[in-house]
Amino acid sequence: MNLNQLENNIINKKTFLCLGLDTDIDKIPKHLLSLEDPVFQFNKLLVDRLSKKIAAVKINTAFYEARGVDGWNSLEKTIKHIRDNHPDLFTIADAKRADIGNTSKMYAKAFFDKMNFHSITLSPYMGYDSVTEFLNFEDKYAILLALTSNDGAVDFQLQNELYLSVVSESQKWENSERIMYVVGATKSDNLLKIRNVSEKSFLLIPGVGTQGGDFENVILNSTQKNKRILVNISRAIIYAGNDENFLDSSEKVVDHYNSRTSF
């Protein structure tokens, strides 16, 4: 899937939503625990139910690594299920990787070759040559952290407008059309500044829902010239319910956010 197709999907489905699978085995409905690989089953049920009402799925690798080999197995099964059954969903490995060139090449192999994600989130701290290996793949995307949704964003990102330097510098890199940016919803006023230096870039916006970002304000500030945003919501959707009707509860939250979106 390329970014024009993703934007078309967003417009056709009338949703900016990215479903965040931060799946914690201690928080999923208890009736799933007797199944083989409950985390995969939970993910599969959610994606199958919600696929027509969301544009993307983001898988947070930390929650899988915390369970070791079993968790990595759930991760591989989840991305495979989505790629095999839901070709219209854009997939994001929320992995916050990046390292020196030969190491980044291995991460690209893990997430783009081995697991076939469309994209991966990366920390920009190490600069150009930590990102470039991810930009060599056609129809694959590197999502750089620009301004994140947590309190600690003030420590370095907001000093000397580092977050804006990350966006403006990276726009000059080769294959920069394959770069997207993370911009936290909790800093929605800064979205306009980022939009000024990256009019055409896709933005991945976390921080709505549990973290408290303002959904309407985010959309207002980021979609004036195009529909190139994904708004990620994780916990507020996936843990909306905790009983046998949890899918109904999750779908209600998705419907609620989609109803607040005008196209």
Add this chain to the structure above:
Amino acid sequence: MNLNQLENNIINKKTFLCLGLDTDIDKIPKHLLSLEDPVFQFNKLLVDRLSKKIAAVKINTAFYEARGVDGWNSLEKTIKHIRDNHPDLFTIADAKRADIGNTSKMYAKAFFDKMNFHSITLSPYMGYDSVTEFLNFEDKYAILLALTSNDGAVDFQLQNELYLSVVSESQKWENSERIMYVVGATKSDNLLKIRNVSEKSFLLIPGVGTQGGDFENVILNSTQKNKRILVNISRAIIYAGNDENFLDSSEKVVDHYNSRTSF
């Protein structure tokens, strides 16, 4: 192991070396490929041979993730073997993680609880609350990227002396005595600046060997007041030989570097 014990080990063993296990299954000696889990066997043979002549082992997670579940299995077996058999080796997960608090908590669980590494490398880009979950563990350490060894370090780290801000700001954080810093050997002149704001901190120094950093200069600039450094060498040691005598070749490289170290 705490940092005083690590410093004592360095002095007693007369070595600053950290063995970097960037183990690529396509590069290990061919005669190992017929074994079950050749990557683990290669790592085990290297660590068992070199353990008396090195102070630490750094495992680069990318090389394991690139092989999926099999790779994660090799990773878990390698760290378990080291912790069970070589209690005097300090272990580093070179994972370059960090995310919002509840996600960092999962990464800490993966690397400190599940796998029992002594330490993990982290990108500081997301600030304080992306690191703090790693600092709650006694005798566990967060190794923040300050100034890395790659060319891209100039893009952001060297702008407005961001790398120095990372060191000086993070020294103010709670439990900051559990923070170490990555400082690339290829930027050894900057080591003195970092030493001025972090006299007692342990530094992890990559970039010697294949990347070309100057070993003597690095040691001169970072050990004037204590012996709190680890110099990581990966490819130049582990791929020193490629036949049945590869352990002899690797040991020669280790001996070469240790002979250039005075205590």
